[in-house]
Amino acid sequence: MKIELENRTAVVTGSTAGIGRAIAEGLARAGASVVINGRTQERVDAALHDMRALLPNAKLSGVAADIATPEGCAALIARVPDTDILVNNAGTARPKNFFDQTDEEWLDLFQLNVLSSVRLSRHYIPKMTARGWGRVVFISSESALNIPKEMIDYGMTKTAMLAVSRGLAELVAGSGVTVNAVLPGPTDSEILSNWMKSTAQEQGITPAQAEQDFLKTMRPTTLIQRFATTEEVANMVVYVASEQASATTGSALRVDGGVVRTIT
Known part of the structure; x- marks a missing residue:
């Protein structure tokens, strides 16, 4: 199978390092024009510098925006008003005793891990459906299914992403747009x-x-x-973003190394 994403634009949030960076590289290798996103200009510039050295022919650009906020999402959208592929990867985890966490900490994590992807999906998906083609990928986690007692708030946000992903797939049924979630394990x-x-x-x-x-x-x-390596996770995302994955939608696709003990 040879995946070709020439003439496709991809926005990958939280892509200056880690899984997001590997996804951006994978999409760029497949020919997509990739938009890197991070919270600071310094991080974005460093990622672009390294990726351009690694992939000199890749079509890359970057937007510094803190998408945990409505203003940050608006800034990203202003710079990139349309895209064919949206990878909602931005997120974090903050291990802490449940009984010591404040309301503010719960809300802050929800803003970043969930509402950022809601806001961006709300903007970009209607444009995808109007064209009759689009790919939206939510980077969830095996923690969505195995809620970790040391990160209950994190598990909650990753389960929420599954709900949003499946609901959006139902919403755009038959439009040519697919919406899926990818669930990495320890990476x-x-x-x-x-x-x-x-x-x-x-x-x-x-x-x-x-x-x-x-x-x-x-x-x-x-x-x-x-x-798992970040590249192993990215490989699944690149496939889901491809034309070849046109019959895969509404799915929760695990790259968890078999951590979740279920066959479904």
């Missing part, structure tokens, strides 16, 4: 990698040992028995 992304490095330093072990300890204690059901 060697910037956030988790830094966490493992910090843990390793604190405990006097190697990052590889910290990774295995994490899996044994926090995700013992993993079948691959390692973290």
